[in-house]
Amino acid sequence: MSRREKIERAMRNRQKDLALYLYKVSNPHNLSAIIRTAEAVGVPSIYFTMEEDVPFEISSGVTMGAHKWVNLHEVEEPDSFLEEMKRKGFNLVATALRGDAIHFRNYDFTQKTLIIMGNESRGLDEWVIEKADYTIIIPMYGMVQSLNVSVAAAVILYEALRQREEKGKYPG
Ligand SMILES: C[S@@+](CC[C@H](N)C(=O)[O-])C[C@H]1O[C@@H](n2cnc3c(N)ncnc32)[C@H](O)[C@@H]1O
Secondary structure (H helix, E strand, O other): OOHHHHHHHHHHOOOOOEEEEEEOOOOHHHHHHHHHHHHHHOOOEEEEEOOOOOOOOOOHHHHOOHHHOOEEEEOOOHHHHHHHHHHOOOEEEEEOOOOOOEEHHHOOOOOOEEEEEOEOOOEOOHHHHHHOOEEEEOOOOOOOOOOOHHHHHHHHHHHHHHHHHHOOOOOO
């Protein structure tokens, strides 16, 4: 496949109604790994909010160039951003380790969706979870409480891809 054909295929398969919000994800390796996975799934826009005094840094050795193919937007006012996304018709889907969260496969990712990932140590702030329309969890049956955030993002994004493929949202 020529480079031009590859670009055309990537544009055809972009999921304009699927977006990702990285809320205070801090580790450059995690940010980069998530960007790479999101690009592979056709997520066109990634929004992020950094913690105070933590710069947004990515490693091109990890993204392998994926950061050039997604729109990266810094969000300075998380609350109004989430309101705006709601107004645009996105379901706000928080990811969190909570007993009342729904199994991630039981959420319908073919809907217009903003997936929200949280900080490596503290997860998502309570107010974000309260504001979300849904909270989803990836089941954990071992001894550790949570997955690495980039692994969790990959599991969730590929479930979104699976559901969307079934609905014909990836023309190929
Ligand atoms: C390492 S976890 C944070 C753990 C934190 N102690 C907590 O209780 O949320 C970092 C982020 O990865 C995602 N994550 C990790 N494991 C998950 C799981 N099993 N289900 C849903 N999201 C998960 C969430 O976005 C979470 O905010």
